[in-house]
Amino acid sequence: MNRIELTRNPFIKNTLKSRYPQLAVFIVMLVGYIFAILAGLIGTPVGSHNFSIVFVWIAWWAVLILVAVPFFGRGWCAVCPIPLPGEWLQRGAILAPPDKRPKWLNLRVPKMFRNIWMQNISFLLLALFSSVLLTTPNITGIVLAAMLFAAIGLSTIFERRAFCRYLCPVGGFIGLYSQTAPIELRIKDKQVCVTCEGKPCYNGSQAGYGCPWDVFPGGLTKNTYCGLCMECIRTCPHDNIAINMRPFSADFAKPSTRMDEAFKAFIMLGSSMIYAGVLLGPWGVFKDAAYNVGTSAWFMYAIIFLAIIFGILPGFFTLGLLKTKSALPLKGRFASLATALIPLGLMFWVAFSLSFVLTNASYILAALSNPLGLGWNLFGTANTAWQPMLTSILAPAQTLALVGGLIWSARTAQKAASETRTSSIPIIVYCFILTSIMLWLLL
Amino acid sequence: MKRSELLSRIIVTVAVIGAVGAPLYFWSRTPLIHARMAENGGWNPDVIQAEVGQPLRLKFTSDDVVHGFAVGQMDMQSVDVLPGKVADITLTFDKPGIYIFYCTRWCGLNHWRMRGTIEVTGASDSPEPASPPLYVSLNLDIDAPHDAPVIPSVQPSAISGQQLAINNSISLSRDDYLSKSPFEIFDNLKNISFTAAQRWDVVAYLWQSNTTPESLENGKQLYAQNCAACHGENGAGDGVFADDLNEAGEESMQSMSGAMDMVMQTPVDFTNPTRTLGASPALLQGKILRGGMGTGMPMWGVIFTEEQIWDLIAYIYSFQFEYSK
Numbered sequence: 001m002n003r004i005e006l007t008r009n010p011f012i013k014n015t016l017k018s019r020y021p022q023l024a025v026f027i028v029m030l031v032g033y034i035f036a037i038l039a040g041l042i043g044t045p046v047g048s049h050n051f052s053i054v055f056v057w058i059a060w061w062a063v064l065i066l067v068a069v070p071f072f073g074r075g076w077c078a079v080c081p082i083p084l085p086g087e088w089l090q091r092g093a094i095l096a097p098p099d100k101r102p103k104w105l106n107l108r109v110p111k112m113f114r115n116i117w118m119q120n121i122s123f124l125l126l127a128l129f130s131s132v133l134l135t136t137p138n139i140t141g142i143v144l145a146a147m148l149f150a151a152i153g154l155s156t157i158f159e160r161r162a163f164c165r166y167l168c169p170v171g172g173f174i175g176l177y178s179q180t181a182p183i184e185l186r187i188k189d190k191q192v193c194v195t196c197e198g199k200p201c202y203n204g205s206q207a208g209y210g211c212p213w214d215v216f217p218g219g220l221t222k223n224t225y226c227g228l229c230m231e232c233i234r235t236c237p238h239d240n241i242a243i244n245m246r247p248f249s250a251d252f253a254k255p256s257t258r259m260d261e262a263f264k265a266f267i268m269l270g271s272s273m274i275y276a277g278v279l280l281g282p283w284g285v286f287k288d289a290a291y292n293v294g295t296s297a298w299f300m301y302a303i304i305f306l307a308i309i310f311g312i313l314p315g316f317f318t319l320g321l322l323k324t325k326s327a328l329p330l331k332g333r334f335a336s337l338a339t340a341l342i343p344l345g346l347m348f349w350v351a352f353s354l355s356f357v358l359t360n361a362s363y364i365l366a367a368l369s370n371p372l373g374l375g376w377n378l379f380g381t382a383n384t385a386w387q388p389m390l391t392s393i394l395a396p397a398q399t400l401a402l403v404g405g406l407i408w409s410a411r412t413a414q415k416a417a418s419e420t421r422t423s424s425i426p427i428i429v430y431c432f433i434l435t436s437i438m439l440w441l442l443l
Numbered sequence: 444m445k446r447s448e449l450l451s452r453i454i455v456t457v458a459v460i461g462a463v464g465a466p467l468y469f470w471s472r473t474p475l476i477h478a479r480m481a482e483n484g485g486w487n488p489d490v491i492q493a494e495v496g497q498p499l500r501l502k503f504t505s506d507d508v509v510h511g512f513a514v515g516q517m518d519m520q521s522v523d524v525l526p527g528k529v530a531d532i533t534l535t536f537d538k539p540g541i542y543i544f545y546c547t548r549w550c551g552l553n554h555w556r557m558r559g560t561i562e563v564t565g566a567s568d569s570p571e572p573a574s575p576p577l578y579v580s581l582n583l584d585i586d587a588p589h590d591a592p593v594i595p596s597v598q599p600s601a602i603s604g605q606q607l608a609i610n611n612s613i614s615l616s617r618d619d620y621l622s623k624s625p626f627e628i629f630d631n632l633k634n635i636s637f638t639a640a641q642r643w644d645v646v647a648y649l650w651q652s653n654t655t656p657e658s659l660e661n662g663k664q665l666y667a668q669n670c671a672a673c674h675g676e677n678g679a680g681d682g683v684f685a686d687d688l689n690e691a692g693e694e695s696m697q698s699m700s701g702a703m704d705m706v707m708q709t710p711v712d713f714t715n716p717t718r719t720l721g722a723s724p725a726l727l728q729g730k731i732l733r734g735g736m737g738t739g740m741p742m743w744g745v746i747f748t749e750e751q752i753w754d755l756i757a758y759i760y761s762f763q764f765e766y767s768k
Contacts, residue, residue: 096445
């Protein structure tokens with residue numbers, strides 16, 4: 001497959017190699033993040049006018065799911081402020097070369113947690129409380145602060161970015177969907193890595209830190225766990241790391257065999273469908289159940305939510321697989337063919353997000369001028385009236401995303417099926433049925 | 444430590460302190476009065492200090508639904524307090540005392556409980572003695588039943604009653620109007636050779652003659668803003684909150700601290716002649732001024748001026764009488 005090495009461009013290469021541009025972005029992000037926490041805690045409790053709700057769940061989410069993930073994969077992780085305080089504390093420095101002796105416990109994350117099951121659980125926890133989280137500023141402030149402190153805490157106990165790698169509720173699905181992105185960090189020549197002494201990209205050197213994501217770049221075959229922190233570009237003594245542009249979903253050439261990743265695909269797919277029904281649908285009873293956390297209706301909602309994700313969706317998927325024949329065991333086929341659900345899930349999220357982002361984007365202007373709800377009008381937009389945007393293109397754009405996602409996932413299913421020497425038809429039918437349901441829910 | 448590291452640490456530290464400190468600084472420097480539905484706390488703060496003659500600038504924001512702000516017995520435009528927005532007003536008080544501010548929007552079932560006080564202190568002349576309201580002077584028991592034993596079979600017409608009253612030189616002094624119920628005046632007319640319907644028409648005329656179109660119009664506006672939510676636009680006791688009040692019953696009351704023993708009552712139906720024609724203006728004044736003491740009827744004495752209460756009462760009788768336009 002054709003790839004264009006972006007790091008051949010001296011400007012790009014120097015920008016990535018230098019720590020200062022990234023540090024400048026980090027500082028802006030960290031300030032914004034802390035501001036969002038405070039706005040959530042002390043700003044107006046009216047979600048639609050609170051900076052934390054508007055900038056996290058509308059503006060950031062829009063950028064993340066509509067731009068960053070589809071086009072830059074883990075591009076967000078490259079500038080995410082959450083791990084920074086912990087990482088700086090762990091290293092005892094912001095820029096200086098790492099010490100030989102670790103400053104904190106520096107434990108290795110136990111093997112049983114070295115997967116994305118914890119990320120699956122953390123995402124589901126947020127998902128089950130999302131109606132409250134997405135609308136209540138102080139809950140958003142508390143969750144944002146909790147993530148920051150969890151990242152700090154884990155950095156003092158475990159080595160590298162344990163939070164990003166194993167716990168971050170967002171990082172899990174970004175990693176999954178980053179496989180579809182037309183950008184990657186890869187080595188240029190494998191032989192160079194084989195003969196490289198000390199592997200500074202993983203172990204660190206005077207030039208920089210060992211991979212914070214606990215990844216050996218020489219073994220990278222997919223984007224999932226590379227956080228694009230660019231540290232290996234700085235540490236590689238052989239200039240053997242490249243940022244490439246590549247075709248979309250190039251990582252699917254070799255489908256995953258991991259159940260945690262397979263279930264992540266189901267969690268994301270199911271969540272987008274449930275959200276489309278509950279948050280955007282006309283059924284008040286579902287909205288009430290989702291919002292009234294702790295009531296029996298909410299427990300019923302939670303049970304149905306989990307049943308759809310862990311029972312109904314994988315159940316029908318497995319039934320489809322049972323209709324196919326392959327030398328590969330069912331579990332292997334399940335994990336491998338679930339790859340087809342990744343582009344489908346991503347496009348489901350794009351379609352779902354278009355709805356509420358375009359509907360609520362006008363709140364961004366008002367919150368920008370009056371971020372703390374103190375009556376400011378910094379940019380003269382504080383009194384911008386709520387106005388849904390681009391309503392005429394919403395339905396066509398959503399249809400395009402969903403149909404495009406179906407075609408994309410069908411193509412992915414065909415490739416995964418040929419890898420496992422089985423039929424892709426049941427998976428394509430499965431994707432078709434889910435797309436039809438999503439079309440019905442959204443349109 | 445290298446200079447670049449030191450500089451980075453300084454920049455990061457300053458940025459973090461700024462990100463934490465700046466919002467807290469501005470937040471602490473901008474005291475807002477938060478409006479929430481009474482069930483969720485009402486006004487916060489609900490006690491405000493002010494000084495006579497000193498402009499008092501207040502900034503409001505609503506944390507839930509649309510509320511409104513006004514100060515009782517003060518000639519002012521109410522201010523809408525919108526969710527997430529900040530509204531402000533500057534007030535100047537020329538007399539010391541305790542003023543009541545209240546919500547002017549029907550924000551919820553316990554809307555009328557959204558009240559707070561402004562304590563105005565400062566130099567002033569000796570306090571003006573307050574005269575007791577009429578219902579106190581008359582020693583009325585405003586909680587005693589006051590049903591009219593006889594009611595008209597058709598709506599009394601002031602237009603029809605006017606000629607009868609003029610021809611028979613019947614008039615009603617202001618004092619009698621205020622202190623007697625329509626039924627009592629109807630009863631006083633029993634020695635005149637009118638039919639019952641004619642007597643009621645005369646009563647209607649006498650009631651109209653004790654008010655003015657301006658007073659009725661003012662009363663109508665006050666009623667629409669403050670009373671119709673419970674008593675209904677047409678006085679039938681069927682306002683938008685009436686059903687909710689019935690449904691909520693004691694439960695809605697018990698959510699408010701200190702109100703455990705309150706018992707809700709259905710809002711009074713002013714179109715019911717037995718009830719309305721048996722009540723004198725003085726009695727209605729007492730009910731409006733003091734409130735229903737736990738029945739759900741708020742105390743309006745701190746909100747309305749005496750003149751406003753009489754205007755309101757004049758309008759309430761218009762649910763019983765047909766007045767000439």
